[in-house]
Amino acid sequence: MNADWLNYHHLLYFWMVAKEGSVTRACEKLHLAQPTISGQLKKLESALGEKLYERVGRDLVLTDVGQMVYRYADEMFAIGQELGDAIKGRPTGRPVKLLVGIPEVIPKYIAFRLIEPVLHLEEKVQIVCREGSMEQLLSQLATHELDVVFSDSPAGSMVRIRAFNHALGECGVGLFGTAQLCRQFEQGLPGSLSSAPFLLPAENTAMRRSVDEWFLAANISPEVVGEFDDTALLKVFAEAGIGFVPGPLAIRAEIERQFGLSFLLEIPNAIERFYAITVERRIRHPAVMAISEAAKESLFAQ
Known part of the structure; x- marks a missing residue:
């Protein structure tokens, strides 16, 4: 649409009605007659090609489109107020x-x-x-x-x-598990991890590709107990001792502390980039x- 299709006076009247909750109170704020504002609201609806209000009993209630327009208008007029404050040298306080x-x-x-x-x-x-x-x-x-x-x-x-x-x-990738799980498989690494239970990220992730390449290079045939899109859920399962889980070494301390997991080994040639x-x-x-x-x-x- 062209930039000149929107009448900002009409938008101001609409915003004031929505903000005050009624046409009557908006009229008092704007010092305008009710027919004037009602007419401008109809023109705004016509310009937008959408209904902004619907009548429920005696009340005017915003439609879904009306709520969206109100959010934009609220932002626009707040920025306008900030502009005035900035020109006058007053801090806006807006983050x-x-x-x-x-x-x-x-x-x-x-x-x-x-x-x-x-x-x-x-x-x-x-x-x-x-x-x-x-x-x-x-x-x-x-x-x-x-x-x-x-x-x-x-x-x-x-x-x-x-x-x-x-x-x-970027950082390396480590393998983590509960203390009990690590003790069970720590002898004879990495071959001892064949048939060990693993909890892995989804197949379309960079970390999963790195781990799969390591399995292949080290001739490890793991038991994949679960695959997860959400890494937080993945670690919750690992915390319960369900299986080993890979994790970025940049947050090794947090993985060990927050989920009570132990570091078993660093996966060779696995790099996690962000x-x-x-x-x-x-x-x-x-x-x-x-x-x-x-x-x-x-x-x-x-």
């Missing part, structure tokens, strides 16, 4: 928003460690985390519903959106810049 996409394959503690530096920035940041499949999250990134998506592999050429991969760092995917070639969002810098200097420094 920067960071919209992060976190797929199930990213360990929750890795996600936390990546995001944590944002909480210590001088400028206040409000974090909004969205979980889902990579396809869903990249789709939201393309429509600017997200600022960044974390991933354990770069967005490839098959991805239909214009996306840029920013390497955050990326921040954005629609920008160069990272400009201050919070994403902080994530990238801290990841390289601290989390994956070794």
